[in-house]
Amino acid sequence: MTSFVDLKFINKVSSQLERFKEKKKYLFNFRCPYCGDSKKSKWKSRGYFYRVKVDMFYKCFNCGVGTNLANFLKKIDHNIYKEYVVEKFQGNTKQLKNTSKFDFRPTKFVDKNILDDLKKISDLNNNHPARRYLTKRKIPEGFLDKLYLCDNWQKWVNKVKPGVLNVQHPNNEVPRLIIPFFDTNDDVFAFQGRAFGKELPKYMTIKLDENKQKIFGLERINLHEKVYIVEGPLDSLFLPNSLAAAGSDLDLRIRPENQVYIFDNEPRNKEIVARMYKCIDSNNNIVVWPNDVKEKDINEMVISGKNIAQIRDIISKNIYNKLSALTKLNNWKRC
Ligand SMILES: [Zn+2]
Structure with missing residues (x-):
């Protein structure tokens, strides 16, 4: 006996599950359809299908719902549920009832770290x-x-x-x-x-x-407050509520006025300048470093003796968007 039928139906229903992914064999993760997982964070997915002996079960580590696959399918899609019952139990619903007496003790499903x-x-x-x-x-x-x-x-x-x-x-x-x-x-x-x-x-x-997008710092971010997005992970450690985008374009799905992009202080770097223009185009806030700042990134500013409060002060005084950002950027770039 294997979970073949269960896996087939998990596959069938998967297109209706948000952020569905196979974590490893017999372990699937997605956003919980019972509680909706987190309203604040679109990233959180705490629902799991997992295997016990030959059957697959469902457990959410947010709302705590735990049930067998049959009951899960019944909630999501009644037609798929009916097909499942026929295939799994050849129509014998008595057998199905017995399987629901399962003890759903929370298990930690972290892959070997x-x-x-x-x-x-x-x-x-x-x-x-x-x-x-x-x-x-x-x-x-x-x-x-x-x-x-x-x-x-x-x-x-x-x-x-x-x-x-x-x-x-x-x-x-x-x-x-x-x-x-x-x-x-x-x-x-x-x-x-x-x-x-x-x-x-x-x-x-x-x-x-x-x-996943290459974003560093997700585990400590509050997307309801202003988010500072820098380039390097180490730079992000010096700022509150900060993410590092590791050089990639990112889509945080938060309002543009709530995010501030902080690029490295490299006015001769064509690639960075192009990305700053793109950022302004998308109505984002950006920091344009003033001319008296010579260091090329936040970590260098710290090493050269500026304290965190001074750096935060420079940042807060040099946030621009739209036309003012364009003007500042045109004056700042050296390429
Ligand atoms: Zn849930």
Whole structure:
């Protein structure tokens, strides 16, 4: 006996489930149709199909609803439900009733955490070069347990996502700083490897879940307050309510007036300037750094001695949109 019939019907009903995805074999995740999951966050999905012996069950970790697949289908689509009953029980609904006496104890369904093989920076002693590197960059202590050290980038990447770094290269057989991207459920869906030395590329971002946008900081963001969007994950650690978009265009589905884009201070970088224009086109707020700021990003400003309050002050005084943003940008760019 297998869950073949159950899987077939999960597949059938999946198009009606929001953010549906297969997490691994016999484990599916999507937004809970009973409670709607979270009204505030479109990202939250806490409903799961999971397997117990030969049958699939449903559990929501938000509202706590737990039921067998038959009852779940009955709620979502009555026709699919009727087909299911015929196929699974050959019309024998007595048997179906018995299966509903299942004990739905919450289970944690986290995939084996890819970070288990790595060392947290906060666990390294103060003299360890990786820890010293972050101290030198003045990264706030409180974040050191969210950053990791990988001793051999090539080996580790090929283990957690085979096929990404196929070409053996001495530049890859080295340690890197691992910056994990967590989703709102605290699951890692991507990570960035930052070189400690001169290896190129300096940053490599690898997605484990191709359906997700490369956004760093989702687990600590409040989308109801003003969100600051910077380029680099490490820069975002210095600002409250801040995300890093890791160089990609992002769609947060929040009102433009609630988001402020902060690009690196690189007026000669054509790519950045083009993205700033695009941002203004979409009616977003952007920061145009004043001329007396010479450092090229927030972390450099911190390293050069500016304190967080000073940086926040510069940011708040230099937010522009629409025509004023265009004027400022035209004067600022050097390319
Ligand atoms: Zn629910």
